[in-house]
Amino acid sequence: MNAITQPLTAATERCPSYYSATLDQETAYPPLQGEVSVDVVIIGGGFTGVASAVELAERGLKVAIVEANKIGWGASGRNGGQVTGSLSGDAAMRKQMRKTLGEEVDDFIWQLRWRGHAIIENRVSKYGIACDLKHGHLHAAMKPAHMAELEASYAEAVRRGMGDSLTLLDRAGVRSHLASELYCGALKNRRNLHLHPLNLCIGEAKAAASLGALIFEHSPVLDIIHGARPAVVTAQGRINAKQVLLAGDVYHKLEANRLKGLIFPAMGGIVATAPLGALAEQLNPQDLAVYDCRFVLDYYRLTADKRLLFGGGCNYSGRDSRDIAGELRPGIERTFPQLKGVAIDFQWSCAMGIVINRIPQLGKLSDNVWYCQGYSGHGIATSHIMGEIMASALTGSLERFDTFAACKQIKVPLGDLFGNPMLAAGMWYYQLLEKLR
Ligand SMILES: Cc1cc2nc3c(=O)[nH]c(=O)nc-3n(C[C@H](O)[C@H](O)[C@H](O)COP(=O)(O)OP(=O)(O)OC[C@H]3O[C@@H](n4cnc5c(N)ncnc54)[C@H](O)[C@@H]3O)c2cc1C
Numbered sequence: 230m231n232a233i234t235q236p237l238t239a240a241t242e243r244c245p246s247y248y249s250a251t252l253d254q255e256t257a258y259p260p261l262q263g264e265v266s267v268d269v270v271i272i273g274g275g276f277t278g279v280a281s282a283v284e285l286a287e288r289g290l291k292v293a294i295v296e297a298n299k300i301g302w303g304a305s306g307r308n309g310g311q312v313t314g315s316l317s318g319d320a321a322m323r324k325q326m327r328k329t330l331g332e333e334v335d336d337f338i339w340q341l342r343w344r345g346h347a348i349i350e351n352r353v354s355k356y357g358i359a360c361d362l363k364h365g366h367l368h369a370a371m372k373p374a375h376m377a378e379l380e381a382s383y384a385e386a387v388r389r390g391m392g393d394s395l396t397l398l399d400r401a402g403v404r405s406h407l408a409s410e411l412y413c414g415a416l417k418n419r420r421n422l423h424l425h426p427l428n429l430c431i432g433e434a435k436a437a438a439s440l441g442a443l444i445f446e447h448s449p450v451l452d453i454i455h456g457a458r459p460a461v462v463t464a465q466g467r468i469n470a471k472q473v474l475l476a477g478d479v480y481h482k483l484e485a486n487r488l489k490g491l492i493f494p495a496m497g498g499i500v501a502t503a504p505l506g507a508l509a510e511q512l513n514p515q516d517l518a519v520y521d522c523r524f525v526l527d528y529y530r531l532t533a534d535k536r537l538l539f540g541g542g543c544n545y546s547g548r549d550s551r552d553i554a555g556e557l558r559p560g561i562e563r564t565f566p567q568l569k570g571v572a573i574d575f576q577w578s579c580a581m582g583i584v585i586n587r588i589p590q591l592g593k594l595s596d597n598v599w600y601c602q603g604y605s606g607h608g609i610a611t612s613h614i615m616g617e618i619m620a621s622a623l624t625g626s627l628e629r630f631d632t633f634a635a636c637k638q639i640k641v642p643l644g645d646l647f648g649n650p651m652l653a654a655g656m657w658y659y660q661l662l663e664k665l666r
Contacts, residue, residue, distance in 0.1 A: 242447075243299055246307055246577040247501035247538060248427035253359050256300045256431055258438075261445040261466035267291045269623060270461050270468040272450045272483070273476035275305035276426075276608065277601055279433045280616025281474055283352065286440035288624055293468050294434070294442060295461060297449035301430035303480055304608065307579040309499060309528050309540045311366065311518045312349060312422035314342040316614075317607035318587025325588065325636040337632070339389055345610025346422055348617060349429070356439075358432030361533045365517040366421035369403065369412040375522035379416040394420040407519065408512045409564050423518035423530050426609060453483060455595040472623050475600040479582030484594055490640040491590055492603045494580035498553035499540035501532060502561070503572040509535035512565055527560045537561065537568065543606075549578045581606050585641065589615060591622075591633040599623065 243249040269285055271278045274296030282292045296302065316322065319338055327334045353362050370376040379397065386395045396402075396417040403412045438444055445466075453473055454460040460469045475483060479494045505512070509531050513519070520528035527541035541560050550556055553576040562569050584590055584603035589611060591601050601619050604611040622630035 243302060244307060244577055244579065245575070246427075246499070247532060247536065247575040248306055248425060250575065251425065251428075251532075251534070252431060253428045254431065254435075256434065256444075256446060258296075258300065258434075258444040258446040261295060261448040261463045261468065263465075264467050264469065265293060265443065266469045267293045267443065268470060269293075269472045269474060270295060270470040271474045271476055272453075272461060272481065273297075273303075273478065274300040274430075274434065274444065274446070275303045275476065275478060276430055276433075276612035277305075277478065277615060277619075278474070278476035279305075279430055279437060280348070280613045281476060281601075281619045282437040282442050283433055283440070284616050284620030285623065286437050286442045288620060290624070292437065292442040293470070294437070294444045295448050295450050295463065295468065296444070296446050297477075297480070299446050300434045300444065301427045303478065304579050304581050305430045305612070306427035307499070307577060308426050308497075308581075308609065309518075310423050310426050310530065310538070310609070311520060311528055312346060312424065312609045313366065313520075313607060314346070314418070314421060314610070315607050316342060316589070316611055317605040318584075318589070321586045322588050322636065325586075326632055329632050329635050339385075341614055342610075343420065344617070345613040346420060348613040349422065349424075349610070352433060352436065352613075353424075353429070356432060356436040358429060358436070360428040360432060361423075361425045362429075363423050363516060363518075364419050364421070365515060366418045366423070367398075367403070367406060367415045367517050367519045368418065369407075369415040369519055369521045371412060371521055371523065373413065376414045378522060379414065383416055391420065394418060406513070406515055406517060408567065411564050412521070417517070421518070424609075425533070450477075450481075450483065453594070453598060455598055459595070459597050471597060473598045474619060474623065475594070475598070476602070478602045479580050484600070487594055488600065490642060491638055492582045492584050493545070493641075495543040495545055495583045495606070496549060496578050496580055497540060497543045497606070498550055498557060498576065498578040499538060500554050500557050500561075500573045501536045501538045501575040502568065503574050504535050505531075505537060505568075505571075506535060508567065509537070512537070512567065527564065529561075529564070536574065537565075537571075543581070553578055581608070585639040586637065588636045588638075589633060590638050591615065591618065591630055592638070593634070
Protein backbone atom coordinates (compact mmCIF):
# COMPACT_ATOMS: atom_id res chain seq x y z
CA MET A 230 0.00 0.00 0.00
CA ASN A 231 1.38 3.37 -0.96
CA ALA A 232 -0.25 5.45 1.72
CA ILE A 233 0.42 8.95 0.50
CA THR A 234 -1.39 8.34 -2.77
CA GLN A 235 -4.57 7.35 -0.93
CA PRO A 236 -7.15 10.09 -0.69
CA LEU A 237 -8.01 11.29 2.79
CA THR A 238 -11.06 9.31 3.79
CA ALA A 239 -14.05 10.83 5.50
CA ALA A 240 -13.72 8.12 8.16
CA THR A 241 -10.48 9.47 9.56
CA GLU A 242 -9.57 12.71 7.77
CA ARG A 243 -6.02 12.12 8.86
CA CYS A 244 -2.92 12.09 6.74
CA PRO A 245 -2.54 8.39 5.84
CA SER A 246 0.56 7.07 7.62
CA TYR A 247 1.75 4.08 9.59
CA TYR A 248 0.49 5.87 12.68
CA SER A 249 -3.02 6.59 11.41
CA ALA A 250 -3.26 2.98 10.20
CA THR A 251 -2.38 1.65 13.66
CA LEU A 252 -4.03 4.11 16.01
CA ASP A 253 -5.54 2.66 19.12
CA GLN A 254 -8.85 4.48 19.01
CA GLU A 255 -9.96 7.12 16.51
CA THR A 256 -11.19 10.37 18.03
CA ALA A 257 -14.73 11.69 17.45
CA TYR A 258 -14.94 15.01 19.27
CA PRO A 259 -17.69 17.34 18.01
CA PRO A 260 -17.17 20.62 16.17
CA LEU A 261 -17.70 23.76 18.21
CA GLN A 262 -21.22 25.08 17.88
CA GLY A 263 -22.69 27.91 19.92
CA GLU A 264 -21.13 29.66 22.87
CA VAL A 265 -19.14 28.10 25.70
CA SER A 266 -17.30 29.59 28.70
CA VAL A 267 -14.17 28.10 30.30
CA ASP A 268 -11.13 29.21 32.29
CA VAL A 269 -8.61 28.54 29.49
CA VAL A 270 -9.17 27.94 25.80
CA ILE A 271 -6.31 26.33 23.86
CA ILE A 272 -5.98 26.65 20.09
CA GLY A 273 -4.41 23.50 18.56
CA GLY A 274 -4.69 19.84 19.49
CA GLY A 275 -1.05 18.73 19.05
CA PHE A 276 1.28 17.88 21.93
CA THR A 277 1.64 21.52 23.02
CA GLY A 278 -2.10 22.04 23.29
CA VAL A 279 -2.96 18.64 24.70
CA ALA A 280 -0.08 18.47 27.21
CA SER A 281 -0.95 21.98 28.45
CA ALA A 282 -4.61 20.94 28.76
CA VAL A 283 -3.75 17.91 30.90
CA GLU A 284 -1.55 20.04 33.17
CA LEU A 285 -4.24 22.71 33.56
CA ALA A 286 -7.08 20.23 34.06
CA GLU A 287 -5.02 18.40 36.69
CA ARG A 288 -4.73 21.75 38.50
CA GLY A 289 -8.53 22.04 38.52
CA LEU A 290 -9.10 24.52 35.69
CA LYS A 291 -11.91 24.21 33.17
CA VAL A 292 -10.19 23.88 29.81
CA ALA A 293 -11.25 23.67 26.16
CA ILE A 294 -9.11 22.57 23.18
CA VAL A 295 -10.18 23.82 19.76
CA GLU A 296 -8.54 21.88 16.90
CA ALA A 297 -8.90 22.78 13.21
CA ASN A 298 -8.64 19.14 12.08
CA LYS A 299 -8.25 16.14 14.40
CA ILE A 300 -6.35 15.67 17.66
CA GLY A 301 -2.74 14.86 16.67
CA TRP A 302 -3.36 15.82 13.03
CA GLY A 303 -0.17 17.94 12.72
CA ALA A 304 3.46 17.07 13.46
CA SER A 305 2.53 15.50 16.81
CA GLY A 306 0.80 12.57 15.09
CA ARG A 307 3.25 12.10 12.22
CA ASN A 308 6.78 12.39 13.60
CA GLY A 309 9.69 9.99 14.11
CA GLY A 310 8.59 9.05 17.63
CA GLN A 311 12.06 9.59 19.13
CA VAL A 312 12.06 11.30 22.54
CA THR A 313 15.54 12.80 22.81
CA GLY A 314 17.24 14.87 25.48
CA SER A 315 17.88 17.71 23.06
CA LEU A 316 15.97 20.97 23.26
CA SER A 317 17.26 21.80 19.76
CA GLY A 318 18.71 25.21 20.62
CA ASP A 319 20.57 24.18 23.77
CA ALA A 320 23.71 26.18 22.94
CA ALA A 321 21.82 29.34 21.93
CA MET A 322 19.62 29.01 25.02
CA ARG A 323 22.65 28.74 27.27
CA LYS A 324 24.05 31.97 25.84
CA GLN A 325 20.79 33.94 26.09
CA MET A 326 19.59 32.59 29.43
CA ARG A 327 22.89 33.30 31.13
CA LYS A 328 21.69 36.94 31.18
CA THR A 329 18.71 36.04 33.39
CA LEU A 330 19.97 32.95 35.22
CA GLY A 331 23.70 33.66 35.63
CA GLU A 332 25.70 30.64 36.83
CA GLU A 333 22.55 28.54 37.23
CA VAL A 334 22.00 28.36 33.49
CA ASP A 335 23.84 25.07 32.93
CA ASP A 336 21.89 23.27 35.67
CA PHE A 337 18.61 24.76 34.41
CA ILE A 338 19.15 23.48 30.87
CA TRP A 339 20.46 20.09 31.96
CA GLN A 340 17.40 19.44 34.17
CA LEU A 341 15.03 20.70 31.50
CA ARG A 342 16.56 18.30 28.95
CA TRP A 343 15.23 15.27 30.86
CA ARG A 344 12.03 16.79 32.26
CA GLY A 345 9.91 15.88 29.20
CA HIS A 346 10.86 12.20 29.52
CA ALA A 347 9.60 12.12 33.12
CA ILE A 348 6.34 13.88 32.23
CA ILE A 349 5.65 11.45 29.36
CA GLU A 350 6.52 8.34 31.39
CA ASN A 351 4.38 9.45 34.33
CA ARG A 352 1.45 10.34 32.11
CA VAL A 353 1.58 7.07 30.17
CA SER A 354 1.57 5.12 33.41
CA LYS A 355 -0.98 7.31 35.24
CA TYR A 356 -3.57 7.24 32.43
CA GLY A 357 -2.71 3.81 31.00
CA ILE A 358 -1.87 5.13 27.51
CA ALA A 359 -0.94 2.35 25.07
CA CYS A 360 1.71 3.96 22.84
CA ASP A 361 4.46 1.29 22.43
CA LEU A 362 6.73 3.20 24.84
CA LYS A 363 10.29 1.82 24.87
CA HIS A 364 13.68 2.91 26.19
CA GLY A 365 16.97 3.22 24.32
CA HIS A 366 18.63 5.30 21.62
CA LEU A 367 21.87 5.10 19.66
CA HIS A 368 23.33 8.44 18.59
CA ALA A 369 25.59 7.19 15.83
CA ALA A 370 28.88 8.62 14.55
CA MET A 371 29.85 8.43 10.88
CA LYS A 372 33.34 9.94 11.28
CA PRO A 373 35.88 10.76 14.00
CA ALA A 374 34.64 14.38 14.37
CA HIS A 375 31.21 13.02 15.31
CA MET A 376 32.81 10.67 17.81
CA ALA A 377 34.56 13.59 19.52
CA GLU A 378 31.15 15.26 20.03
CA LEU A 379 29.69 12.08 21.49
CA GLU A 380 32.64 11.73 23.85
CA ALA A 381 32.01 15.29 25.08
CA SER A 382 28.30 14.51 25.64
CA TYR A 383 29.22 11.35 27.50
CA ALA A 384 31.72 13.23 29.71
CA GLU A 385 29.04 15.79 30.61
CA ALA A 386 26.54 13.04 31.50
CA VAL A 387 29.11 11.30 33.71
CA ARG A 388 29.98 14.60 35.42
CA ARG A 389 26.28 15.12 36.16
CA GLY A 390 25.69 11.63 37.56
CA MET A 391 23.91 10.15 34.54
CA GLY A 392 26.81 7.93 33.49
CA ASP A 393 24.88 4.74 34.37
CA SER A 394 22.38 5.45 31.59
CA LEU A 395 24.96 5.95 28.85
CA THR A 396 27.60 3.80 27.13
CA LEU A 397 30.15 4.86 24.52
CA LEU A 398 30.49 2.28 21.77
CA ASP A 399 33.34 1.86 19.29
CA ARG A 400 32.88 0.42 15.79
CA ALA A 401 32.70 -3.17 17.06
CA GLY A 402 30.34 -2.09 19.85
CA VAL A 403 27.91 -0.52 17.38
CA ARG A 404 28.16 -3.63 15.20
CA SER A 405 26.94 -5.74 18.15
CA HIS A 406 23.83 -3.49 18.39
CA LEU A 407 23.09 -2.88 14.70
CA ALA A 408 23.67 -4.96 11.57
CA SER A 409 25.10 -1.93 9.77
CA GLU A 410 28.66 -1.07 8.69
CA LEU A 411 27.91 2.64 8.46
CA TYR A 412 29.07 3.83 11.86
CA CYS A 413 32.45 4.19 13.54
CA GLY A 414 30.93 4.53 17.02
CA ALA A 415 27.86 5.62 18.96
CA LEU A 416 26.54 6.87 22.26
CA LYS A 417 23.94 4.50 23.67
CA ASN A 418 21.40 6.28 25.87
CA ARG A 419 18.99 4.21 27.92
CA ARG A 420 17.18 7.31 29.31
CA ASN A 421 15.82 8.31 25.89
CA LEU A 422 12.50 6.87 24.68
CA HIS A 423 10.65 5.98 21.52
CA LEU A 424 6.91 5.62 21.02
CA HIS A 425 3.84 5.81 18.77
CA PRO A 426 3.27 9.59 18.90
CA LEU A 427 -0.28 9.64 17.57
CA ASN A 428 -1.45 7.14 20.17
CA LEU A 429 0.29 9.20 22.87
CA CYS A 430 -1.38 12.43 21.71
CA ILE A 431 -4.84 10.86 21.45
CA GLY A 432 -4.33 9.15 24.83
CA GLU A 433 -3.39 12.43 26.47
CA ALA A 434 -6.44 14.15 24.96
CA LYS A 435 -8.59 11.37 26.41
CA ALA A 436 -6.92 11.94 29.79
CA ALA A 437 -7.70 15.67 29.57
CA ALA A 438 -11.33 14.89 28.65
CA SER A 439 -11.58 12.51 31.63
CA LEU A 440 -10.60 15.49 33.82
CA GLY A 441 -13.41 17.59 32.35
CA ALA A 442 -11.68 19.28 29.40
CA LEU A 443 -13.91 20.08 26.43
CA ILE A 444 -12.46 19.11 23.05
CA PHE A 445 -13.66 20.33 19.67
CA GLU A 446 -12.36 18.98 16.35
CA HIS A 447 -12.92 20.30 12.81
CA SER A 448 -13.14 23.78 14.28
CA PRO A 449 -10.53 26.17 12.84
CA VAL A 450 -10.17 29.25 15.00
CA LEU A 451 -10.67 32.30 12.80
CA ASP A 452 -9.97 35.05 15.30
CA ILE A 453 -8.86 35.80 18.83
CA ILE A 454 -10.76 38.56 20.63
CA HIS A 455 -8.54 40.37 23.15
CA GLY A 456 -9.80 42.15 26.25
CA ALA A 457 -10.62 41.62 29.90
CA ARG A 458 -12.64 38.55 28.87
CA PRO A 459 -10.89 37.17 25.77
CA ALA A 460 -12.51 34.74 23.34
CA VAL A 461 -11.80 32.60 20.29
CA VAL A 462 -14.16 32.53 17.36
CA THR A 463 -14.84 29.72 14.88
CA ALA A 464 -17.29 29.58 11.95
CA GLN A 465 -20.07 28.26 14.15
CA GLY A 466 -19.11 29.11 17.69
CA ARG A 467 -17.25 31.12 20.25
CA ILE A 468 -15.44 30.25 23.46
CA ASN A 469 -15.17 32.90 26.15
CA ALA A 470 -12.35 32.39 28.60
CA LYS A 471 -10.22 34.02 31.24
CA GLN A 472 -7.09 33.13 29.25
CA VAL A 473 -6.19 31.92 25.74
CA LEU A 474 -3.20 29.77 24.76
CA LEU A 475 -2.24 29.71 21.08
CA ALA A 476 -0.59 26.33 20.35
CA GLY A 477 -0.97 25.97 16.56
CA ASP A 478 2.80 25.89 15.85
CA VAL A 479 3.60 26.39 12.17
CA TYR A 480 0.05 25.64 10.97
CA HIS A 481 -1.78 28.75 12.13
CA LYS A 482 -1.91 32.19 10.56
CA LEU A 483 -3.42 33.96 13.59
CA GLU A 484 -2.04 37.19 15.06
CA ALA A 485 0.04 37.79 11.93
CA ASN A 486 1.06 41.30 13.00
CA ARG A 487 2.95 39.92 15.98
CA LEU A 488 3.84 36.38 14.95
CA LYS A 489 4.48 36.42 11.21
CA GLY A 490 8.16 35.93 10.40
CA LEU A 491 8.97 34.10 13.65
CA ILE A 492 8.48 30.46 12.60
CA PHE A 493 8.90 28.64 9.25
CA PRO A 494 7.83 25.26 7.88
CA ALA A 495 10.34 22.54 7.04
CA MET A 496 8.81 19.49 5.37
CA GLY A 497 10.09 16.15 6.68
CA GLY A 498 9.39 12.77 5.07
CA ILE A 499 9.09 9.35 6.73
CA VAL A 500 8.49 5.83 5.39
CA ALA A 501 7.58 2.50 7.00
CA THR A 502 8.61 -0.71 5.29
CA ALA A 503 6.60 -3.92 5.15
CA PRO A 504 6.92 -5.97 8.38
CA LEU A 505 10.44 -7.48 8.49
CA GLY A 506 9.68 -10.52 10.64
CA ALA A 507 12.77 -12.24 12.06
CA LEU A 508 15.07 -9.94 10.05
CA ALA A 509 14.06 -7.02 12.31
CA GLU A 510 15.68 -8.70 15.28
CA GLN A 511 18.87 -9.35 13.32
CA LEU A 512 19.09 -5.70 12.22
CA ASN A 513 18.37 -4.12 15.59
CA PRO A 514 18.25 -6.80 18.31
CA GLN A 515 17.79 -4.36 21.22
CA ASP A 516 15.00 -2.43 19.49
CA LEU A 517 16.81 0.93 19.78
CA ALA A 518 15.90 4.19 18.08
CA VAL A 519 18.86 5.44 16.01
CA TYR A 520 19.84 8.83 14.64
CA ASP A 521 23.16 9.98 13.24
CA CYS A 522 25.27 13.03 14.07
CA ARG A 523 24.96 14.95 10.80
CA PHE A 524 23.20 18.31 10.66
CA VAL A 525 20.71 16.86 8.14
CA LEU A 526 20.37 13.44 9.62
CA ASP A 527 18.73 10.03 9.11
CA TYR A 528 16.67 8.59 11.97
CA TYR A 529 14.97 5.24 12.30
CA ARG A 530 13.50 2.64 14.63
CA LEU A 531 11.39 -0.50 14.54
CA THR A 532 7.63 -0.30 15.01
CA ALA A 533 5.66 -2.65 17.26
CA ASP A 534 4.87 -4.84 14.23
CA LYS A 535 8.56 -4.91 13.21
CA ARG A 536 8.63 -2.52 10.28
CA LEU A 537 11.55 -0.16 9.80
CA LEU A 538 10.25 3.40 10.26
CA PHE A 539 12.86 5.62 8.58
CA GLY A 540 13.00 9.41 8.21
CA GLY A 541 15.57 11.83 6.92
CA GLY A 542 16.29 15.11 5.21
CA CYS A 543 13.85 17.97 4.94
CA ASN A 544 13.03 20.72 2.49
CA TYR A 545 12.12 24.35 3.00
CA SER A 546 9.82 24.74 -0.01
CA GLY A 547 6.74 24.30 2.22
CA ARG A 548 5.49 21.60 -0.22
CA ASP A 549 5.23 17.83 0.17
CA SER A 550 7.69 15.78 -1.84
CA ARG A 551 6.01 13.69 -4.54
CA ASP A 552 8.24 10.67 -3.98
CA ILE A 553 9.26 10.33 -0.34
CA ALA A 554 10.00 6.60 -0.72
CA GLY A 555 12.27 7.33 -3.69
CA GLU A 556 14.16 9.92 -1.65
CA LEU A 557 14.57 7.77 1.47
CA ARG A 558 15.22 4.35 -0.07
CA PRO A 559 18.94 5.04 -0.80
CA GLY A 560 19.46 5.93 2.88
CA ILE A 561 17.75 2.73 4.01
CA GLU A 562 19.81 0.58 1.65
CA ARG A 563 23.05 2.36 2.55
CA THR A 564 22.35 1.70 6.23
CA PHE A 565 21.09 -1.85 5.82
CA PRO A 566 22.10 -3.40 2.44
CA GLN A 567 20.09 -6.44 3.64
CA LEU A 568 16.96 -4.36 2.87
CA LYS A 569 17.72 -3.78 -0.80
CA GLY A 570 14.40 -3.64 -2.64
CA VAL A 571 12.34 -3.89 0.56
CA ALA A 572 8.65 -3.06 0.09
CA ILE A 573 7.61 0.32 1.46
CA ASP A 574 4.06 0.21 2.77
CA PHE A 575 3.67 3.78 4.03
CA GLN A 576 5.14 7.14 3.14
CA TRP A 577 4.06 10.51 4.47
CA SER A 578 5.35 13.94 5.25
CA CYS A 579 4.59 16.80 7.55
CA ALA A 580 5.65 20.36 8.35
CA MET A 581 7.68 21.08 11.46
CA GLY A 582 8.05 24.59 12.85
CA ILE A 583 11.62 25.88 12.64
CA VAL A 584 12.81 29.03 14.40
CA ILE A 585 15.99 30.75 13.31
CA ASN A 586 17.90 30.57 16.63
CA ARG A 587 16.28 27.21 17.61
CA ILE A 588 14.97 28.54 20.95
CA PRO A 589 11.29 27.66 21.64
CA GLN A 590 9.19 30.81 21.42
CA LEU A 591 7.07 31.58 24.48
CA GLY A 592 5.32 34.89 24.87
CA LYS A 593 2.21 36.99 25.46
CA LEU A 594 0.09 38.74 22.86
CA SER A 595 -1.87 40.65 25.50
CA ASP A 596 -2.47 40.39 29.26
CA ASN A 597 -4.28 37.06 29.01
CA VAL A 598 -3.42 35.70 25.55
CA TRP A 599 -0.29 33.54 25.39
CA TYR A 600 1.60 31.62 22.70
CA CYS A 601 4.07 28.75 22.70
CA GLN A 602 5.66 27.31 19.53
CA GLY A 603 8.75 26.32 17.56
CA TYR A 604 10.73 23.25 18.65
CA SER A 605 12.69 22.87 15.39
CA GLY A 606 12.27 19.11 15.00
CA HIS A 607 12.81 18.25 18.68
CA GLY A 608 9.26 18.62 19.89
CA ILE A 609 8.06 15.48 21.64
CA ALA A 610 9.82 16.01 24.96
CA THR A 611 10.03 19.78 24.50
CA SER A 612 6.27 20.24 23.94
CA HIS A 613 5.62 18.40 27.21
CA ILE A 614 8.13 20.58 29.06
CA MET A 615 6.49 23.66 27.56
CA GLY A 616 3.03 22.34 28.49
CA GLU A 617 4.16 22.26 32.11
CA ILE A 618 5.80 25.71 31.87
CA MET A 619 2.71 27.25 30.23
CA ALA A 620 0.34 25.69 32.76
CA SER A 621 2.49 27.07 35.58
CA ALA A 622 2.52 30.51 33.93
CA LEU A 623 -1.24 30.58 33.39
CA THR A 624 -1.74 29.70 37.05
CA GLY A 625 0.63 32.39 38.29
CA SER A 626 4.14 30.83 38.48
CA LEU A 627 5.99 32.78 35.84
CA GLU A 628 9.62 32.03 36.59
CA ARG A 629 10.45 29.50 33.83
CA PHE A 630 8.11 31.21 31.34
CA ASP A 631 9.88 34.52 31.94
CA THR A 632 13.27 32.88 31.35
CA PHE A 633 12.13 31.72 27.90
CA ALA A 634 10.17 34.87 27.10
CA ALA A 635 13.29 36.98 27.78
CA CYS A 636 15.16 35.21 24.96
CA LYS A 637 15.50 37.06 21.70
CA GLN A 638 12.95 35.96 19.09
CA ILE A 639 14.33 36.58 15.61
CA LYS A 640 11.71 37.99 13.28
CA VAL A 641 12.41 37.88 9.54
CA PRO A 642 10.90 40.87 7.72
CA LEU A 643 8.53 39.74 4.95
CA GLY A 644 8.67 36.36 6.70
CA ASP A 645 7.14 34.08 4.08
CA LEU A 646 9.22 35.60 1.30
CA PHE A 647 12.62 35.52 2.99
CA GLY A 648 12.37 33.11 5.94
CA ASN A 649 12.35 29.82 4.07
CA PRO A 650 15.09 30.78 1.57
CA MET A 651 17.18 31.91 4.57
CA LEU A 652 16.72 28.55 6.26
CA ALA A 653 17.50 26.72 3.01
CA ALA A 654 20.73 28.73 2.68
CA GLY A 655 21.52 27.95 6.33
CA MET A 656 20.97 24.25 5.72
CA TRP A 657 23.23 24.35 2.65
CA TYR A 658 25.91 26.12 4.71
CA TYR A 659 25.76 23.52 7.48
CA GLN A 660 25.86 20.68 4.97
CA LEU A 661 29.04 22.22 3.55
CA LEU A 662 30.53 22.47 7.07
CA GLU A 663 29.52 18.84 7.61
CA LYS A 664 31.57 17.81 4.57
CA LEU A 665 34.60 19.72 5.86
CA ARG A 666 34.68 18.38 9.41
C1 LIG B 1 8.58 14.53 9.87
C2 LIG B 1 8.77 14.98 11.30
C3 LIG B 1 9.52 14.18 12.15
C4 LIG B 1 9.71 14.58 13.49
N1 LIG B 1 10.36 13.74 14.33
C5 LIG B 1 10.50 14.08 15.64
C6 LIG B 1 11.10 13.16 16.55
O1 LIG B 1 11.43 12.02 16.22
N2 LIG B 1 11.30 13.59 17.84
C7 LIG B 1 10.89 14.82 18.26
O2 LIG B 1 11.10 15.15 19.43
N3 LIG B 1 10.25 15.69 17.43
C8 LIG B 1 10.03 15.35 16.14
N4 LIG B 1 9.38 16.19 15.29
C9 LIG B 1 8.88 17.50 15.81
C10 LIG B 1 7.57 17.37 16.61
O3 LIG B 1 6.69 16.47 15.97
C11 LIG B 1 6.90 18.75 16.75
O4 LIG B 1 7.85 19.67 17.25
C12 LIG B 1 5.73 18.75 17.72
O5 LIG B 1 4.85 17.69 17.43
C13 LIG B 1 4.97 20.08 17.66
O6 LIG B 1 3.81 19.98 18.44
P1 LIG B 1 2.74 21.14 18.44
O7 LIG B 1 1.59 20.69 19.24
O8 LIG B 1 3.39 22.40 18.85
O9 LIG B 1 2.32 21.31 16.90
P2 LIG B 1 1.43 20.36 15.97
O10 LIG B 1 1.51 18.94 16.37
O11 LIG B 1 1.79 20.66 14.56
O12 LIG B 1 -0.06 20.82 16.29
C14 LIG B 1 -0.59 22.06 15.93
C15 LIG B 1 -2.07 21.87 15.78
O13 LIG B 1 -2.70 23.14 15.73
C16 LIG B 1 -3.80 23.05 14.87
N5 LIG B 1 -4.15 24.39 14.41
C17 LIG B 1 -3.40 25.24 13.67
N6 LIG B 1 -4.08 26.38 13.43
C18 LIG B 1 -5.27 26.26 14.04
C19 LIG B 1 -6.41 27.10 14.14
N7 LIG B 1 -6.46 28.31 13.55
N8 LIG B 1 -7.49 26.65 14.83
C20 LIG B 1 -7.46 25.45 15.45
N9 LIG B 1 -6.40 24.60 15.37
C21 LIG B 1 -5.32 25.00 14.68
C22 LIG B 1 -3.30 22.14 13.74
O14 LIG B 1 -4.37 21.55 13.01
C23 LIG B 1 -2.47 21.13 14.50
O15 LIG B 1 -3.19 19.96 14.84
C24 LIG B 1 9.17 15.82 13.96
C25 LIG B 1 8.40 16.61 13.10
C26 LIG B 1 8.18 16.20 11.78
C27 LIG B 1 7.33 17.04 10.88
